[in-house]
Amino acid sequence: MLTVAHVSDLHLGAHDPDTVRSLIADVTAARPVLTVVTGDVTMRARVREFRQARTVLDRLPQPLLVVLGNHDLPLISPLRVLWPYGRFRTWITSDLQPVVRVPGLTAVGLSSMPRWRWKDGRITRRQAARITGTFGAAAEQDLRLVALHHPPGSLAGRGRLREAVREAGVHLLVAGHTHIPDVRPEHGTVVVVxxxxxxxxxxxxxxxxxxxxxxxxxxxxxxxxxxxxxxxxGRVIKVSR
Incomplete structure (x- = not known):
């Protein structure tokens, strides 16, 4: 049995402090083998929000896989053009396309938020190739997980993402962005928002x-x-692999 904690949309800077504290305790009690955070760790990509985010992430169970969300880029600022991912790289992770391997599980994170889009995301051909390449080298018995901020239906390049996911035999794709929980099977992959x-x-x-x-x-x-x-x-949803 593998246990994965999936957290999204912390929006630190527009958060409830008591909920943050109790979230850390609840996730820790679950003892996950991997904690995945699918973006929007900050509200407006301000330095003080990234400081708060770093503190929270450091208290969540490790190992940790974190991907970029649309709120993690400066909104209206020269930094959007000159240094769009700089604060995220400085405070959260320098790797925008992380790979985490633990016994029985290989996870690939994708940055689905280009600086020239305001809200909706995009997956490139290179990112799709990263999925197939990474899982091509994974153990056959591993659970294969892809994490990104945007659910597939809201992405430019969703066709290439779905093709890569099918080719690589991805079992689980996790996302956030919509603020509404959802679980659904799509072509052999379980999509969890x-x-x-x-x-x-x-x-x-x-x-x-x-x-x-x-x-x-x-x-x-x-x-x-x-x-x-x-x-x-709340809801408990079971889907066959």
Whole structure:
């Protein structure tokens, strides 16, 4: 059994401090083999928000895979052109396309937010090739996970992403961005979208994160919701691998 914690849309700078503290405790209690954060760790890519984000990420269970979200680029600033990813690289990770390997699992992170797009994302041919190349070298029995900020349906280049995911035999694709939790199988891959973890920007669904458990036959997604005094399990969705 593998356990993966999937957190998205912290939006530090527009967050609830009590929820941040209880989120760290709840994720830690799950003892995941990997913690995946699918972007928007900050609200407006300000230095003080990245400092807060670094503190939070350091307290989450390791190893950690973090990808860039649209809110992690400066919005209206010369930095958008001159140094779009600089603060994210400085405070979060210098690798915008990270790969993490743990026993039984290989995970690939993709940066789906080009600096010239304001909100919607894009996947390039090079990124699609990175999926097939990385998993081509993975152990046959490994769970294969792809993480990015934008769900496939909102991406330019979604056709090449889906083709690469199918070719590489990806089991699990995790994303954020919409603030609305979702789980659905797509052509043999289970697509899991996380809601808002700690921000006030919840789109009416409540603050949540995903606890994902994987065995040889089933991927089980437990949506964990903030209650004001802690976290409780909401929907539990089981999908065959």
């Amino acid at each position: 996380a809601g808002t973890a700690t921000s006030h920007r919840t789109r009416g669904t409540g603050q949540s994160w995903n606890l994902i458990r994987i065995n040889s036959t089933t991927i089980t997604v437990c949506e964990r919701y903030a209650t004001g005094t802690g976290w409780s399990t």
